[in-house]
Amino acid sequence: MPSLTVKRDADAEPARIALSEKRRRHLPACTMEQLRQRIRDGEYLVIIDGLVCKLNGFVDKHPGGPLAVLHMVGRDATDEVTSMHPREVVADVMPRWAVARFVADGSERVSFVEDMQLPYSAARSAGGEPANLDYVAIQRDYRQLHARLQAEGFFACDYSEYAREGARYVGLFVAALALVLCGPASAWTYAAAGMCTALLWQQLSFFAHDLGHNELTGRRDIDLVLGICVADVLGGLSVGWWKKNHNTHHIVTNDIDNDPDIQHLPFFAVSTRFFESRFSTYYGRIMQFDAAARLFVSLQDKLYYLVMCFARFNLYVLSWTYLLRSDFAPYRALEIVCVGVFLAWFSYLVSYIPTWPLRVLYVLTANAASAILHIQITLSHFAMSTESPDPEHECFCARQVRTTMDVICPRWFDWFHGGLQFQIEHHLFPRLPRHKLGRVQPMVKDLCRRHGMEFKEFSFIDGNVYTIRWLGHVASRVKTYNCRERLHDQAVASIVS
Numbered sequence: 001m002p003s004l005t006v007k008r009d010a011d012a013e014p015a016r017i018a019l020s021e022k023r024r025r026h027l028p029a030c031t032m033e034q035l036r037q038r039i040r041d042g043e044y045l046v047i048i049d050g051l052v053c054k055l056n057g058f059v060d061k062h063p064g065g066p067l068a069v070l071h072m073v074g075r076d077a078t079d080e081v082t083s084m085h086p087r088e089v090v091a092d093v094m095p096r097w098a099v100a101r102f103v104a105d106g107s108e109r110v111s112f113v114e115d116m117q118l119p120y121s122a123a124r125s126a127g128g129e130p131a132n133l134d135y136v137a138i139q140r141d142y143r144q145l146h147a148r149l150q151a152e153g154f155f156a157c158d159y160s161e162y163a164r165e166g167a168r169y170v171g172l173f174v175a176a177l178a179l180v181l182c183g184p185a186s187a188w189t190y191a192a193a194g195m196c197t198a199l200l201w202q203q204l205s206f207f208a209h210d211l212g213h214n215e216l217t218g219r220r221d222i223d224l225v226l227g228i229c230v231a232d233v234l235g236g237l238s239v240g241w242w243k244k245n246h247n248t249h250h251i252v253t254n255d256i257d258n259d260p261d262i263q264h265l266p267f268f269a270v271s272t273r274f275f276e277s278r279f280s281t282y283y284g285r286i287m288q289f290d291a292a293a294r295l296f297v298s299l300q301d302k303l304y305y306l307v308m309c310f311a312r313f314n315l316y317v318l319s320w321t322y323l324l325r326s327d328f329a330p331y332r333a334l335e336i337v338c339v340g341v342f343l344a345w346f347s348y349l350v351s352y353i354p355t356w357p358l359r360v361l362y363v364l365t366a367n368a369a370s371a372i373l374h375i376q377i378t379l380s381h382f383a384m385s386t387e388s389p390d391p392e393h394e395c396f397c398a399r400q401v402r403t404t405m406d407v408i409c410p411r412w413f414d415w416f417h418g419g420l421q422f423q424i425e426h427h428l429f430p431r432l433p434r435h436k437l438g439r440v441q442p443m444v445k446d447l448c449r450r451h452g453m454e455f456k457e458f459s460f461i462d463g464n465v466y467t468i469r470w471l472g473h474v475a476s477r478v479k480t481y482n483c484r485e486r487l488h489d490q491a492v493a494s495i496v497s
Contacts (some may be wrong), residue, residue, distance in 0.1 A: 027051070030100035032112050039074050039113060045099075047076040049090070052100040063220055064247030065328055067282060070120040071251045071258055074113030076102075079142065079396035080251055084430055086218055087150070108136055109392045122257035122281055125273065127387035131402075135395040138451045142397035142428070145443055149429065154436055157216055161435040165207065168415065172200040173234075177349070180362070185354050187361055194365025201235050201312075201366070202373045206418030206434065208235070212243045215433050228331055232338035236346065237315050240331055241322035248282060250430055254386050254403035257281055262381060266293035267307050268300050270470070271386045272477050294478055301472035308371035308378075379463045380405050380423040383470035384456070400427040401448060406441070406457035414438070417460075424455065 030038075030045075030052045039045055044055045046069070055073075059066045064084070072080060082090055114123045149155065179193035211227030214220050227239040245260050252258035256273050260282040265274060269289075274297075277289045289297075296303065323329060323336055353359045385402045388394050394402075407421035420426060422437035425444050432440065448455040458466055 024051070024101060027098065027101045029103045031103050032105050035074065035102065035112060036116065039116070039118070044070065044073050046072045046074075046081075047102050048078050048081050048094055050078075050102055051094075051098040052102050053094060053097040054099045055097055058097060060328065063224070063243070063330070065244035067120070067244070067258075068247040068251050070118075071248065071281075073118065073121060074111065074116070076110040079139065082146065083396070083428070084247070084250065086214070086431070107392075110135075110395055111392050114391050120281060121252075122255075122279070124252075124258075124391035125256045125387045126389075126391050128385065128389045131389040131394070131398070133398055133452060135390075135393050135398055138397050138447075138453070139395040141447055141451070142395070145447060146429065149432065149440065154429075154440065155432060157218075157433050158435055161433075162207070162216070165203065165415075169200060169203060169207075172196050172203065176200065180349055180352055185358065187358065190353060190358050190362040191365050194362045195369050197362075197366035198369030198372070201370055203415075203418065204231055204235055205373055206420060207231070208239055208242065209246075209418075209420070210434060212239060212246060213430050215431055224331065225334070228335055228338055232335055233341050233345075236319075236339055236342035238319035238322050238335050238339065240329055240335055241319045241326075244322070244326075244328065245282075245318075250427065253400060253427060254381050254384055256386050261377075262386065263287060265289065265297075267296045267303070268382075268471070269293070269297045269474055270382050272474060272481070273386065275477070275481050294482065298475050298478040300475050301468050304468060304471060305371065305375070308374045309368040311374040312367045312370040375464070376407075376417060376420070379407060379460075379467055383467045397428060397447075398453060400424065401453045401455065403427075404456075405463065406455070407463050408457050408459045411438075421460075424457075 035045055035047075035052065042056075044059055046053050046055055055062075055069055059069045062069045068084075081094070111124070114126075116123075173196075176193045176196040179189050179196065183189035183193070208227045208231035210216055211223040211230075214223045216223050216226070224239065224243070231237060231239050249259050249261040254262055256262070256271055257278055258281050260280070262270050263280050263282065265287045269275065274287065275289050277286055279286050300307075319339065323332055323339070326332075329335070350359050350363060353362055381403060384405055388399065388402070401424055404424045404427050406424050407417060409417055409421055414421075419434035419437055422434075422441055425432070425437040425440045426434065428444060429437075429440065445455050447453075
């Protein structure tokens with residue numbers, strides 16, 4: 001089992017904001033009550049490395065979207081920031097936003113706003129049995145592990161892995177083109193071409209994911225533009241939309257009101273809390289648990305795979321909504337052009353298919369078979385915890401382990417899951433190249449074992465069974481909810497009459 005012993009050198013220390021102790025001492029002190037009052041007055045204050053950073057002038061410029069910042073307001077977000085950003089960003093960029101030293105009250109809390117009604121970030125969902133975990137010790141050992149991985153070069157990209165992946169992308173693209181352009185005009189030919197296209201899109205999604213996390217070059221603009229030029233052109237989906245969505249997901253993983261990756265009404269509800277028609281801070285609207293939602297959710301375990309076959313069409317809609325209507329779309333023009341190129345080449349390819357029924361078959365197969373990617377994505381979170389046992393004290397590491405599941409697969413099958421079957425490791429270290437996540441898993445398991453955190457992992461088949469059973473459990477509660485609503489309506493009617 002790999003040791004967690006950390007080298008005591010400069011590279012092995014956690015990333016810190018580059019302010020000398022003298023400059024830190026000259027900053028005014030800020031108590032918890034002062035922090036809360038300033039937030040009430042409209043300041044976006046985030047605690048990073050013991051400093052209070054005012055991010056009002058930065059929130060609309062944040063590359064990952066404003067919500068990723070707003071969900072950290074009033075919280076000690078040191079681990080969130082250091083896990084999602086290169087060391088130089090933490091050390092050199094953050095000092096310009098520091099306005100005060102935070103004076104802790106000794107309570108070891110990481111959130112100071114759980115009882116406040118913030119218009120941009122709902123309080124973390126609370127509930128469940130007390131965890132009886134030492135969050136301070138977990139946080140300390142997580143930071144030591146992060147520092148060790150940094151010092152030992154784990155965050156350096158291995159470009160040879162992408163050379164192999166590039167060959168796979170080219171092979172799938174050429175196979176799809178050859179089947180459409182040169183294959184016999186039969187349903188089997190175009191179904192096979194659709195499968196090749198779906199696999200290409202699935203594999204490209206893993207590459208776009210890396211670029212969205214700046215794992216390739218470590219330079220945000222280069223990685224993002226490259227991701228747009230590859231994924232938007234070949235897949236037709238907006239990388240900018242994905243980055244905004246995904247960064248929010250990483251900050252508030254599996255939180256009912258804040259995480260868009262589990263907000264799928266009317267089709268799915270991963271918790272009975274969605275029966276309450278809650279407000280989504282991401283979509284800025286109430287997620288109505290109306291008659292349609294009651295119907296779909298009551299059948300969600302039976303409709304899961306069918307709905308997943310149409311999930312990619314929803315992503316097209318979300319991408320275009322983002323590009324045309326979002327206030328935050330820094331590469332809007334480039335993305336519209338690139339998605340337009342996708343529509344042009346894909347339509348031209350489809351035009352080579354001789355009949356409309358065969359064209360529809362190819363397009364539906366390519367998009368429906370993409371369901372495998374959506375199943376892989378939802379498997380890691382749908383059946384996991386959505387309620388924190390202690391939102392004020394639960395640290396970043398404990399929250400990510402609680403809300404995420406790993407998928408077990410043979411080493412030779414890693415390519416199919418893109419290395420992202422190690423989702424717990426990815427959520428703990430989002431910038432770690434996915435080809436190295438498997439090497440980190442034993443270290444993470446050891447961390448969880450020593451601190452009594454449950455490390456959930458299933459085979460792909462067992463993970464599907466586990467998820468379907470959980471969806472079925474939530475679905476079974478709809479009948480009870482409907483009965484309660486009818487009794488309530490009858491009671492109201494009797495009072496009125």
